[in-house]
Amino acid sequence: MNLKDLQYFYDLCQLQSYTEVAKQHKVSQPSISYAIKRLEESFNCKLIHHDPSHRSFKLTPQGQILLKHTEKILPEVISTRKEINRSLAQYSTVGFPPIIIQYLFAALKRKKDKFDFFKKSTPYPRWLSRVIKSSPQRETLMQAYSA
Numbered sequence: 001m002n003l004k005d006l007q008y009f010y011d012l013c014q015l016q017s018y019t020e021v022a023k024q025h026k027v028s029q030p031s032i033s034y035a036i037k038r039l040e041e042s043f044n045c046k047l048i049h050h051d052p053s054h055r056s057f058k059l060t061p062q063g064q065i066l067l068k069h070t071e072k073i074l075p076e077v078i079s080t081r082k083e084i085n086r087s088l089a090q091y092s093t094v095g096f097p098p099i100i101i102q103y104l105f106a107a108l109k110r111k112k113d114k115f116d117f118f119k120k121s122t123p124y125p126r127w128l129s130r131v132i133k134s135s136p137q138r139e140t141l142m143q144a145y146s147a
Helices: 003-015 018-025 029-043 061-088 098-114 126-134 138-146
Strands: 048-051 056-059
Touching: 003 018, 003 029, 003 061, 018 029, 029 061, 056 061
Parallel strands: none
Antiparallel strands: 048 056
16 A cells, blocks of 8 residues: 555546546556555455446545545645645745846845855855746846846
């Protein structure tokens, strides 16, 4: 059992269609079936009862228990993943509209002689280079800062 299997199970319960879950996750339908089988083997019970005459299924009582817990587990895992990724980030990203970024660069240019961290061999500080590289107006910003 892995987290993907739980995600497939949860989505299958919500969408009620193997085809739709496979499309949503960009995998084949057998991948979804195998994930459900892995869960059933892991818990040693049937989670889904198939009705071949109507091409549908319904959850067994054990499947309903797993669904109830999966609804709690998946948001916690997602939240944990986000929190860990934020803790690993070396810097935060801040976005500004183009008009404000031009004003900000003009203000930084006027003040650059007052701050030691601007007095490096590079024409602009490292954090500023990250902002400039990601900006669509890269050339204009580089010229505005270095002038």
